Amino acid sequence: MPSGRETTVSIPLTPTRSDLYWRRIFTKYDRDHDGRISYVELKDIIESREYDHDLPDNVVEKIMALADRDNSGYLDFAEFVDMMKHPDLKAVFGHFVARYVHSIIPHRDPIDTIVRSRSTTIFTYTDGTYEEEYSCWPPAICMIIISIAEIVLFCYDAAQGKTDATGPIAQLFIYNPHKRQEAWRFLTYMLVHVGVVHLLVNLLVQLFLGVPLEMVHRWWRVILVYLAGVAAGSLATSLTDPKVYLAGASGGVYALIAAHIATIIMNWAEMEFAIIQLLVFLLLASVDVGTAVYDRYWRHLQQNIGYVAHLAGAVAGLLVGIGVLRNLEKRKWEKRLWWAAVVLYFSLMIAGVLANIFWTSHFETTST
Template identity: 90%
Template sequence: MPSGQREGTVSIPLTPTRSDLYWRRIFNKYDKDNDGRISYVELKGIIESREYDHDLPDNVVDKIMSLADRDNSGYLDFAEFVEMMHNPDLKAVFGHFVARYIHSIIPHRGPVDTTVQSHSKSIFTYTDGTYEEEYSCWPPAICMILISIIEIVLFCYDASHGKTDATGPIAQIFIYNPHKRQEAWRFLTYMLVHVGVVHLLVNLLVQLFLGVPLEMVHRWWRVMLVYLAGVAAGSLATSLTDPKVYLAGASGGVYALVAAHIATIIMNWAEMEFAIIQLLVFLLLATVDIGTAVYDRYWRHLQQNIGYVAHLAGAVAGLLVGIGVLRNLEKRKWEKRLWWAAVVLYFSLMLIGVLANIFWKTHFQ
């Protein structure tokens, strides 16, 4: 076998060329500890560098490392690095994620296929199904479970005093009371108060069913931000549209979780295996709920103690905050613009709601 060539790999010339110097410059840039090798951590650092538009999922980094690390040392030496950049099984994927740096020297010649091909068979794809691969049971998804437990305990405490209609001692402290708006905690804590067992059970089932899957991908703190954003938006919107209405229940947060699923479908459309089906399901649920509310109020003229404004505001907040804080597995330019629009719009609406509650005193008299 000729010197400088290994079986099943590309030829590496012994005499340095302009191309070798080019790759050496890249190699040295990301060999952070200057040991002449690129580790798994350093490889991931290349891909997740702020110089690039995209992030590469961990499972794809693992596959790239296993294919490029010919001697199974756990590191890439310079020869393996150059082979990786020229390897037909890796060049499309890896080149896709370092495109900005490479194309600053080598002009872009068109879009890169997102599926790596070898011997007419697909090795792996990092689009459809990538989102599903992000589901993880560790750390455990306990945020929605803990909130649900707190809601059950507080409801049982009031029930022990013979009050299940949001008039018990806990409810009196936590319920949103339009006459006690100066007690600012009520704009959030009303989510812990429920009117009857059915009201409690419905909210518990929906928030667990929708919240736990979100936590498994996006982690608890992101889901908590979405949930609380929906709760706060629900009470602020209700205070402005129905200034004399009391508010109880976690429906604002629940509808935020519904809309958060729509947000993550929008931001991870290419990475989801059944994105269109999931989107249609959530849109159908929202349409049925809104349609039922409009029909009951304007055609049947029913007077119901249901805070539909809180539902709608919670959903809007969940969509906007979901776009802002939930994980986006592959960032695109239009998604960055959408992110900024969602963040600015959410904070603008919340600021209007807060200022109106503080200064628009005649509205609440």
């Protein structure tokens, strides 16, 4: 290479799908964005398969030596692509090749955004990026722990012969309209269940919906969504049905359903099957709402199901989900939506809390 001269790398005006795919992977692992893959960054790529045990350092060194043709200590983009396609390294990088084979199946235009700077051109292939964020580390155990707590408390009351929310634990934690001053009940009612079926349904749904969310968004975001739905469910129920006792995690469960809708909205371009997922969750919500309306206004059934808690939990899950769940590619309209969701959620929650505190006349009929 002549000294003192800048090398110009030509990039085709119409990049191939292969170019786009490898450029996206290269950019993802080029942590310091210097246009080169270092030893540490190469190790991150190799360990991204989440092996049970990390590869020894000497193995990474051998791979680096094999791929680094100019012995610079770094891999440029061309060396990186050659390494990924090297026949002797298929056992290590085969998962990237398999992903590429999947990506060449025609479905959407792979060029979603093109980011240009003075030194380089980066093509961002966003189709399916969300699916790549699923990770088993840290382990998704938050919803599992909550579910275990619900099982243990239910079993404690069951050992006393009480499975209908009349046991000592249930009496302490259930939302009781006569004991609204015991503020913990607005949250702890989620630990109380009326019968085995009620418990099992909530457990299955919250695990099925919560664990996948944790794998992408991490436990603390999911617990915020879940607890927001629980609190919204009890606050709304206390205002609309001031005589109702409330038990079960349905507010939190519906918050998780709506949180999936929120993350689909915020990561639409990054999800491979966004429209299918959105339709599934909308169908679930529509069936539940339709059943509630039919039973109440056509069949005139009196049921002990907190549909207001379901609805309020879903609204809270949608708003809080937009506010706290990860947004992989922020756009201007999404920032405006974020602010709208945050302001609306806090407005509704503050109004609900103040109404529960100061609207005493509304609750006088429930006082002992």
